[in-house]
Amino acid sequence: MTETQWNGTVLYLLGIVQAIFVVVNANVWWSLGTNPRMLMVGVQPFCTELRELSPGQIRACQNHHDHMPSVGRGARLGITECQTQFKNRRWNCTTIEDDRTVFGPVIQIASREAAFMHSILAAGVVSAIARSCRDGELSSCHCSKALRPKELVRDWIWGGCGDNIQYGYKFGSYFVDLREKDKNHPRLSPELSRMLMNLHNNEAGRRAVYNYANVACKCHGVSGSCSLKTCWQALPPFKDVGKRLKDRYDGAVEVKFNKRGTRLIRKKRRFNKPTQDDLLYVNTSPDYCVANKTTGSLGTVGRECNRLSEGMDGCRLMCCGRGYNTFKRKLVERCQCKFHWCCYVKCRTCERIVDINSCK
Structure with missing residues (x-):
């Protein structure tokens, strides 16, 4: 083999390795939402065959296999709401068929759009798990055990089977964040900033559900007089969650590393420090006017x-x-x-x- 042939072979093999690396690292858990098996109650997935999951998520899947259909429904809920909120925008949350990232290269850019996607998908998982607990679909949770609200009318009964938002929040935090926590990135690297940004926006999405639980009631009494009510904890309507996160997308905070490279801080220091409810982004959004395969813009x-x-x-x-x-x-x-x-x-x-x- 000549030197030219050898160099060509090496470059070819390196190209294959790089392509595999990109495909493996592009897989994301929310593609479960586009997997028909994950939307079926009672399906026990072969966790190691779900290429979308990180090693930690595979272990979580093995320990909680009955949760996976709910995770898939939560992802689908988030994707649908994303497309509803952005249907009249240049970027309209388009999903890419047969793409393991679901959204294409745009999800790899630490922009406002990625911030919204992470938050709405994390919110979807909380909602879906909470509802599945209430419906008796999961072995490790049941109806909500939330305490009676202090402002509830004294004569009303508290105790209907409510959405278990507390468990949905707990499992959603555990499962969704595992993907980011499985990674180990160098200090001050773009990958580390993206990981910290994703973790923050995941939490902002969960809080948009958890902090806005409703009280739902059913009337009792003679001839529907509603002299007595039975009440329980209920999820906020997901369209309200989507609108809330869309408002935070519009006011998202641009961030950068602090001097030690350990956390993200507001880039423009003259404004207030971002809260846990704010969405954070690192990079400016690409131009969505013109199609660009590199950025994932469809124009x-x-x-x-x-x-x-x-x-x-x-x-x-x-x-x-x-x-x-x-x-x-x-x-x-x-x-x-x-x-x-x-x-x-x-x-x-x-x-x-x-x-x-x-x-x-």
Whole structure:
């Protein structure tokens, strides 16, 4: 073998090793949310076959295999809410088919978007586990044991089967954070800053659920007089959790290492220190106007926009100044619905033509 052939072989092998390293390190636990097996109650996954999990998470899976479908549902809940909150933004939380990271390279950038994704996915796990405890799907938890709120009316009964948010928070912290804690990064490295950022944003997501538990009640009494109520602890609506975290995304705090490289501090020191509820980011967001495989941006070409809006969904902002095309689309929908006794609703099918605007 000549020297040129030898060098070519070495570079080829190094390329394979690097590709394997990227694939292994790109796998993330929330891709369980796109795995149909994980969404089925009662499925016992083969934990070592779940390439998405870190070594610590594999051990957690083996010890709590009945929790994995709930973790998958929590991930799916977070992904769906992310797409709802960002549907009218340039970055719209798009998932990439057959990509183990689910979101593509954008998740590798320590930006506001990554901060939101980590927080909403961690929140989804808390919610899903808490609900599964209440529904009796898990062997290690049951209904909530939360104490009676002091402000609850004295004559009302406290004791219905509530969502076990305390257990959801505890298991969510244990399982989700294991992925970051399994890593050992050098001081002052970008990997360490990303790890600390992810841990903080995971906690912010959990707190957006835990700190906003509701009290749900059911009325009792003669003829529905509601003279008596039975109450229990309930999860906050997840759309409220998503909106809360979206507001914190808009006000996310840019951070950097302190002098010792042990923790993240606010980059602009003249502002208040970030709280546990704030979302943190290290890197500025990429340009989502133009498609870029390196950053994972899909661009906004072809995205629908509202020509009458001045917001982010408006054609001026969504299309990044490139302009937009307008075309006609036929909509077929139910109309003129009437209730018939007893007991059904009958509708007609109507067609109408609407103008659709899409970015150039």
